[in-house]
Amino acid sequence: MTPLNIVKGSTRHSAYNLRPTFSDTQERHTLALLVENEPGVLARVIGLFSGRGYNIESLTVAEVDHTGHLSRITIVTTGTPQVIEQIKAQLGRIVPVHDVHDLTVEGPSVERELAIIKVVGEGEKRVEALRLADIFRANVVDSTLNSFIFEITGAPDKIDAFADLMRPLGLVEVARTGVAALLRGD
Amino acid sequence: MTREMTGAKMVVQALKDQGVDTVFGYPGGAVLPIYDEIFLQNDIRHILVRHEQGAVHAAEGYARSTGKPGVALVTSGPGATNAVTGLTDALMDSIPIVVLTGQVPTFMIGSDAFQEADTVGITRPCTKHNWLVKDTDSLSSTMHEAFHVATSGRPGPVLIDIPKDVQFATGQYSTPKPSTSHYQPVLKGDLEEITELVAAIETAKKPVFYTGGGVINSGPAASQLLRELVDATGFPITSTLMGLGAYPASGENWLGMLGMHGLYEANLAMHDCDLMINVGARFDDRITGRIDAFSPNSKKAHIDIDPSSINKVIRVDIPIVGDVAHVLEDVLKVWKARGRKTDAANVKQWQSQIAGWRKVNCLAYTASEKTIKPQHALQRLEELTKNHDRYITTEVGQHQMWAAQYLGFEDPNRWMTSGGLGTMGYGFPASVGVQMAHPDALVINVAGEASWLMNMQEMGTAVQYRLPVKQFILNNERLGMVRQWQELLHGERYSHSWSEALPDFVKLAEAFGAKGILCSDPADLDDAIMEMINYDGPVIFDCVVEKHENCFPMIPSGKAHNEMLLGEAETQGVIDSKGSVLV
Numbered sequence: 001m002t003p004l005n006i007v008k009g010s011t012r013h014s015a016y017n018l019r020p021t022f023s024d025t026q027e028r029h030t031l032a033l034l035v036e037n038e039p040g041v042l043a044r045v046i047g048l049f050s051g052r053g054y055n056i057e058s059l060t061v062a063e064v065d066h067t068g069h070l071s072r073i074t075i076v077t078t079g080t081p082q083v084i085e086q087i088k089a090q091l092g093r094i095v096p097v098h099d100v101h102d103l104t105v106e107g108p109s110v111e112r113e114l115a116i117i118k119v120v121g122e123g124e125k126r127v128e129a130l131r132l133a134d135i136f137r138a139n140v141v142d143s144t145l146n147s148f149i150f151e152i153t154g155a156p157d158k159i160d161a162f163a164d165l166m167r168p169l170g171l172v173e174v175a176r177t178g179v180a181a182l183l184r185g186d
Numbered sequence: 187m188t189r190e191m192t193g194a195k196m197v198v199q200a201l202k203d204q205g206v207d208t209v210f211g212y213p214g215g216a217v218l219p220i221y222d223e224i225f226l227q228n229d230i231r232h233i234l235v236r237h238e239q240g241a242v243h244a245a246e247g248y249a250r251s252t253g254k255p256g257v258a259l260v261t262s263g264p265g266a267t268n269a270v271t272g273l274t275d276a277l278m279d280s281i282p283i284v285v286l287t288g289q290v291p292t293f294m295i296g297s298d299a300f301q302e303a304d305t306v307g308i309t310r311p312c313t314k315h316n317w318l319v320k321d322t323d324s325l326s327s328t329m330h331e332a333f334h335v336a337t338s339g340r341p342g343p344v345l346i347d348i349p350k351d352v353q354f355a356t357g358q359y360s361t362p363k364p365s366t367s368h369y370q371p372v373l374k375g376d377l378e379e380i381t382e383l384v385a386a387i388e389t390a391k392k393p394v395f396y397t398g399g400g401v402i403n404s405g406p407a408a409s410q411l412l413r414e415l416v417d418a419t420g421f422p423i424t425s426t427l428m429g430l431g432a433y434p435a436s437g438e439n440w441l442g443m444l445g446m447h448g449l450y451e452a453n454l455a456m457h458d459c460d461l462m463i464n465v466g467a468r469f470d471d472r473i474t475g476r477i478d479a480f481s482p483n484s485k486k487a488h489i490d491i492d493p494s495s496i497n498k499v500i501r502v503d504i505p506i507v508g509d510v511a512h513v514l515e516d517v518l519k520v521w522k523a524r525g526r527k528t529d530a531a532n533v534k535q536w537q538s539q540i541a542g543w544r545k546v547n548c549l550a551y552t553a554s555e556k557t558i559k560p561q562h563a564l565q566r567l568e569e570l571t572k573n574h575d576r577y578i579t580t581e582v583g584q585h586q587m588w589a590a591q592y593l594g595f596e597d598p599n600r601w602m603t604s605g606g607l608g609t610m611g612y613g614f615p616a617s618v619g620v621q622m623a624h625p626d627a628l629v630i631n632v633a634g635e636a637s638w639l640m641n642m643q644e645m646g647t648a649v650q651y652r653l654p655v656k657q658f659i660l661n662n663e664r665l666g667m668v669r670q671w672q673e674l675l676h677g678e679r680y681s682h683s684w685s686e687a688l689p690d691f692v693k694l695a696e697a698f699g700a701k702g703i704l705c706s707d708p709a710d711l712d713d714a715i716m717e718m719i720n721y722d723g724p725v726i727f728d729c730v731v732e733k734h735e736n737c738f739p740m741i742p743s744g745k746a747h748n749e750m751l752l753g754e755a756e757t758q759g760v761i762d763s764k765g766s767v768l769v
Contacts, residue, residue: 082501
């Protein structure tokens with residue numbers, strides 16, 4: 001991740017500056033955090049969201065820099081512009097948080113999520129499931145005589161669409177990783 | 187440089203290296219090795235409190251009155267959970283304290299061991315940061331880092347949880363070095379925003395400074411710079427409860443405290459101003475009243491070291507993230523460089539408008555010759571103690587608001603009160619901490635009898651260490667503020683807001699080996715206060731006051747600054763159902 005040149009603690013990137021007044025519209029933002037991979041750091045982030053009543057739509061976390069012990073947390077959240085600004089500022093003041101990036105504001109970004117989906121069925125439904133999987137570029141990672149597990153990668157919308165199509169064809173279980181996201185370009 | 191020593195010794199060594207001279211604590215199984223090391227040295231004074239909550243509040247009192255971090259040491263389990271209120275109090279008021287807790291040995295963590303609690307889990311939301319130290323080699327660096335985090339940026343409480351085996355084991359001790367941590371909050375404000383603020387200062391017709399605890403936390407230089415700026419511009423200044431003393435109460439531009447029980451002239455100046463300069467305050471709900479009616483026609487500047495304070499409650503036009511002293515220095519520099527301009531004619535007119543509001547004399551009350559009015563008691567206390575080297579702590583409630591209204595503070599760090607959390611039981615242990623830091627000063631805890639009883643066990647501490655703290659209890663036999671709200675909002679149904687079994691405070695004092703003074707006649711008040719001041723030792727002053735006095739002025743919940751109540755006559759039916767759901 002290339003850090004953007006936003007000083008921690010700065011408010012100059014505030015989305016407020018672009019808006020004449022507070023807006024009440026709910027917005028969906030994808031935030032990327034670089035945090036020290038120390039015990040409890042995820043609890044601090046989650047505790048902030050629950051303690052202050054913010055929403056989490058999706059959250060992923062993994063160490064991305066093994067020598068520097070830095071983890072990247074990607075959070076998809078919703079709220080009014082004021083709430084989104086608060087979330088970013090509040091995240092920024094957690095001591096082990098190094099950087100907070102709002103990918104939704106900072107520029108076009110790529111969002112990907114991986115899901116594995118189990119579909120149980122026989123006959124024509126089974127054939128149809130395979131055909132749709134092919135269209136969605138989902139891979140079969142496991143199969144029995146009456147079931148498939150598909151692996152699909154894409155934006156959350158695409159996975160929603162695929163899962164919706166699979167439902168009448170015998171979808172029984174879905175496991176999703178949550179969103180990972182990166183800014184486009186350099 | 188590193189040296190080998192046990193974890194317990196490291197704790198004491200790190201405290202010494204951090205310049206700590208006093209620790210407030212209470213021993214227990216999981217901190218015995220540390221207590222052993224305390225026993226073997228004479229550099230750090232340990233004050234044995236009577237309850238862990240008292241240790242943390244005492245550390246807060248020490249920190250608030252010195253600007254240095256306060257330190258508390260408690261054991262695992264109940265020791266740690268008893269510290270939670272103090273930690274939350276310090277978090278809400280941004281007070282730098284370091285709390286050390288013992289923990290069961292690492293190999294027993296998670297086994298529901300005796301006196302085990304998930305201390306870092308419990309205290310995660312009520313500390314600025316906390317650590318569980320799992321190996322002795324990292325203990326000293328964690329200790330140093332803890333002091334760095336507690337005191338830099340927006341100060342706050344930190345906690346280090348130290349398992350007993352980590353205390354016994356030996357490891358390498360490292361001396362403090364300049365912090366290499368990534369946590370280095372921005373101190374200097376953005377010059378472009380500062381210039382914008384200066385431009386606003388130059389043209390403002392009705393400006394007001396609205397200052398808060400951030401000025402105190404920033405250090406004495408911040409108060410000095412604030413005074414210079416206020417006096418050079420001639421702009422009126424008001425302050426939150428937390429910021430009293432940053433600008434002297436005797437200063438000519440002083441409006442008094444603002445907010446729910448703030449002064450009429452201060453609140454109206456906030457409401458009618460055209461430029462509000464918030465210096466280290468956070469638009470708390472006690473200050474703003476109804477948000478959508480808050481100072482509707484002003485341009486607002488906000489200086490705060492914590493970016494999350496900006497635009498949290500009130501949208502501001504000129505946000506400046508930085509340390510108050512650094513920012514004020516730059517504001518002064520830029521303002522002087524641009525020719526020290528203000529719109530003097532209009533500011534003068536604004537001052538005379540404020541003088542008109544001041545004539546309302548909002549702190550007037552009906553005097554009595556039969557009973558002691560609490561306001562009168564505080565006026566006499568002010569008169570008889572203002573020339574002393576005086577520190578005031580308070581509990582929480584009516585007496586706290588009256589103290590803020592009727593006592594005058596000339597310097598920062600002289601007024602220690604629980605603002606954000608509103609912790610009853612804070613004031614007494616805090617006065618113990620203040621007296622430890624200032625052994626020769628006159629330390630008075632202005633209290634209500636209900637709050638005071640919450641941590642009265644600390645009388646043992648005061649007597650043991652011969653701390654001459656004066657407990658000035660305004661005794662109305664009521665939970666005064668609760669009673670006031672029940673009167674105004676709940677149809678005078680006084681549900682559980684009085685005690686039918688109060689102790690005899692004079693006998694109580696004597697039982698602890700202290701002095702008790704009872705005063706119920708206004709005619710005796712001055713002599714009794716002088717007796718309290720002149721007694722060399724802890725005093726419980728039972729000041730029996732009017733039982734049904736209400737605290738005014740008052741902005742009822744859900745109302746705007748210009749909808750203030752000035753006295754009893756105005757209270758009928760003014761608070762609607764929407765207001766009554768607020769606290």
